[in-house]
Amino acid sequence: METKTKSKGAAKKKAAEKMTGAEALIKSLLAEDVDTIFGYIGGAIMPVYDALFNYEDQLKHVMVRHEQGAIHAAQGYARTKRKPGICFTTSGPGATNLVTGLADAMLDSTPLICITGQVGASLLGSDAFQETDVVSVSMPITKWNHQITTAEEIPEVMAKAFFIANSGRPGPVVIDITKNAQFEELEYEYEATNRVSSYVPKPKTRLSEVEKAAELINDCQKPLVLLGQGVSISGAETEFKEFVEKAGLPVASTLLGLSAFPTNHSLYTGMLGMHGNYAPNINTNKCDLLIGIGMRFDDRVTGNLNTYAKQAKVIHIEIDPSEIDKNVKTDVAINADAKQALELLIPKIKKNSHEEWLETFSELHEIEFEKVISKDVHPPAGKMHMGEVVNTLSELTKGEAIIVTDVGQHQMASARYYGFQKQNSWISSGGLGTMGFGIPAGMGVALAKPDRPIFVLVGDGGFQMTVQELGTIAQYNLPVKIILLNNNFLGMVRQWQQLFFSNRYSSTELKNPDFLMISEGFGVPAKQISERDDLKAALQDMLDLDGPFMLEVKVEKEGNIFPMVPAGGTVSEMRLD
Amino acid sequence: MKKEYTLTIFTENKIGLLHRITVIFTRRHLNIDSLNTSESEIRGIYRFTIVVSTTETMVQTVTKQIEKQIGILKAFYHTEEEIVYQEIALYKVPTKAFAHGDDVESLIRKFNARVLTIEPEYIVVEKTGHKTETQQLFRELESYGILQFARSGRIALTKQIREITSYLKELEQQQKESEEEVLTYN
Structure with missing residues (x-):
């Protein structure tokens, strides 16, 4: 919190300087203590990237492989650091690729500022090349959004964006900037704000x-x-x-x-x-x-x-x-x-x-322990269970790692069996349940807290949804340790099919690629294990390693996550099996 | 139980706010019966009047979800008894309808409507009132042939004593406190 005061003080009094809108945008980010940006260049945001080129020593730009990767990484960063995550994308497809992340951040109250390029103001509404009405598209999934069409709006709108994104109940903000506003010149003067008319971030406690x-x-x-x-x-x-x-x-x-x-x-x-x-x-x-x-x-x-x-x-x-x-x-x-x-x-x-x-x-916990936990954590024989992988990881890291997950069975196993001892150590897609969230979010976490061990747990389905970000992880040598819990199924949906759709496994079984080759192809070293006896050593090796790593663990194909309250069921009628 | 509610929403004059408001109804699959917007008694502050039929729980939630949008100053919901409201309707009827005796004329007198314009082919009648009243005149005129008909959205003023200016003052005070607090936390 202290840094914020400083930045506000420092940002407050500065004589006006003439510069382009693009440079003013970069300066505004610096004035708000931004150090990392996740983005993907394209036509309508080129002036901003050109301005960024002069500030690369102060602002780290992480070039992702897909804009969805950028926004999930920004979410991971924001939730670990408790300050806004920043994304840059171009207009049209660049901006629409943010939609899933915006919806996710909206539901999970994550502060983000997404800067999207836009066609020139004179072309707005004309179906110009790569034009999408991003303000309308993102309206129900942003805390606030705004289109800038003239350069002089930039400092004030950016100040407002930072305040809105990170105060009260945090949320994502989209700022759409037309290309002409990036090129035009303005008298730049920045003043951080903590007041926006019509907005009361902290209601007074009665x-x-x-x-x-x-x-x-x-x-x-x-x-x-x-x-x-x-x-x-x-x-x-x-x-x-x-x-x-x-x-x-x-x-x-x-x-x-x-x-x-x-x-x-x-x-x-x-x-x-x-x-x-x-x-x-x-x-x-x-x-x-x-x-x-x-x-x-x-x-x-x-x-x-x-x-x-x-x-x-x-x-x-x-x-x-x-x-x-x-x-x-x-x-x-x-x-x-x-x-x-x-x-x-x-x-x-x-x-x-x-x-x-x-x-x-305690009595109820005993029942759960006997019927579920003991079997998950110490299965007597057979294939490995997700629960025992998470439990072993928890023991090895003493509950002090940051755990990032994707969505599905592995997410529930992680939530249930990791023994968290430190704050801000759990990054998972809750409200939206976004498959593909884990790997890119892990990148953001690695940049926010490089000094802590970071494990991304992911299933074989979600792994393939944002697998391209392994390229980003390799390029920036991000210390992301991926544990791929592979059951060759979209496990959670398969579980529901087993329990509520008479074992009719419609479109849930996967013919998977060779994950080791994929990972190594991207430049991320990898290993596969399928035997219980190898688990502890494999996890320990991973923990001791500095850079990124991917460990594929072959787990029980048709394992289920219990206990369970069926959708719309009564909480007190939770099923144990 | 479903009932008719009138929402009064005070907003800043910002592009896109109408969209932000309407998506909240769309998400809940609520149909807006009528919508009107105009500048309020305070310059630069706009008043939206929206009529919707739903349950009180729903209208309560929706009102709160509207009020939390950036750019919305205050949102209220009221039942019919808590407001004074009016609508306006225009009826275009063929002039020849007036040629047969004084039926139409007496209708206009009876309904307290007025004639806005008389052309050789048509006459435009205006009637202000609640929907039931304008609808009743519509039914009466129907037999003479209505060429066009339009009804405005509801506009409403509240009976409550506390005016919006007092809420705005309170809002400003809350912001000030919130601002001070942010400063102390920092």
Whole structure:
């Protein structure tokens, strides 16, 4: 946070300088402390890249192989650093290739600033070469977007973009810049802003609601805290810990809340939702007080809303007012930043413990351990399981690596079996469930935190969706360690076909290429293992290595992820097999 | 239970805001019954009036989702009892319809409508009122042959005492506090 003040101070007072719009854009990025850009050049963004050429010592540009790779990398970067990720693309196809990443970032509250080139202002609307109405296309999947048609707008719009993207509930911003605006000259003067009319990023916490919440917490017998990504976004991990420890509140995490709270903590009860842990799901419908913090009661968490925690009072701490009462009706709503709300709440709650209630979580966990976990983590024989790969990785890295995943069974296995001990260590596509997210996101994470071990877990389906980014990883020698859990299936869909579509495996089995040759062809060294006895050594070798590596692990073809709440099912009726 | 709600939305004058508002209805598969926009009593601030039939839970969520868009200052929803509203309708009828006795004339008197223009071939009648009223006149005129008909979107003012200027002041105050806080955090 301190750097921001400095940059704002430094950016504030500078005499106007004459320059092109393209250079002004680069200068604006520097004024906001940007150090890394992910992008792909093309006709309508060429002036910007030409200006960038003079600043390559200050701004690292990562040339990806496809714009989708650029935006997922920017997402990985943004979520690890908690500051906006930057993308450059050209107009038309360059810009439309961002759509999946924008939708993903919108759902997962990720701050991004995507600069898209656009045809000259005089050609707008004429179906010019590589012209797409990007502002309209991206409207429902951006927090804000804007088209710049004159150079002089650039500094002000960029300042606004940075403020909007990273304040309040963060989100993606698209700035579309016509080619003429990149060429034209302006008197450049930059002033960072923290005010945009009509926009209140942090609503003022109403003390009366805090009081009511404290009262419910002090009076409850069977509380359950739902930890969401909002806790990490607001940097409230310490306050969160203090809060739950003081009142002895059991904690369950959403998928994106993972790593904000150490998994070995005595109050941690596991992950919520469809493939989460048994105890928190069952006890959701037994608790008398549910406290959601920085989360949005997504349908993968709640299952059937009509049977979701009907017996409980609900407190919802959430910065986005439109999330309050959207899915689950609250008894007390604190519309505020998580950190601020927790700071106010902590002194008002009484020291407490809920030993008996906590014991019920342990009992339920025992059932899950016996029926599911033990078999996943220590399968007696046969092919390797995804769970044991993740568990071994967790042990070898002591839960201190950054885990990036793609989407599917391997993602759920990673979420369930990696024992997170450090904050900001889990990067996964939650709301949108974007296959192909993992590898490029891992690149962004590697650039944001080069000093930490980074593992990308990916399935054989998702691997092939953004496989071209292995080229980027090799070119920049990014320390991304890829673990490809290969079951020759789109495993999660196959599991659903097995359970809900009478084993009719329609379009889920893959005839895969030789992944070692592919990886090595791109310049990323690789290895394949299929025997349990080789697992530990292979992972350890990978961990000890400096550069990128790809380890293909052949796993059980038809393994399933359990427990499971079927879509639209009741959380307390979670299936163990 | 579905009911008719009138949304009043105050916005800045920015390109694309109409689109940002309408996609929120589209996502929820909600049909907009009527939409009107004009500058409000404050220069540079625009007032959207949107009529939609849906449940209260839905209109509540949609209103919040609209209000959070950048460029939207404030959004409210109201039931019929909470607003004073009006619509305008224009009817183009053949002039010969007036030739048979005084039927049409008495209709116009009865409905408190007025004649805007008289041409040799047609007459344009204007009627302001609620939809039920303008629709009733439509039905009455139908037998004389309506050449063209158009009805405007609803415009509405709220009965509430608190005016938008007071909300805007509050918004400004909130921003100021939020700004100060960002500064202290930094």
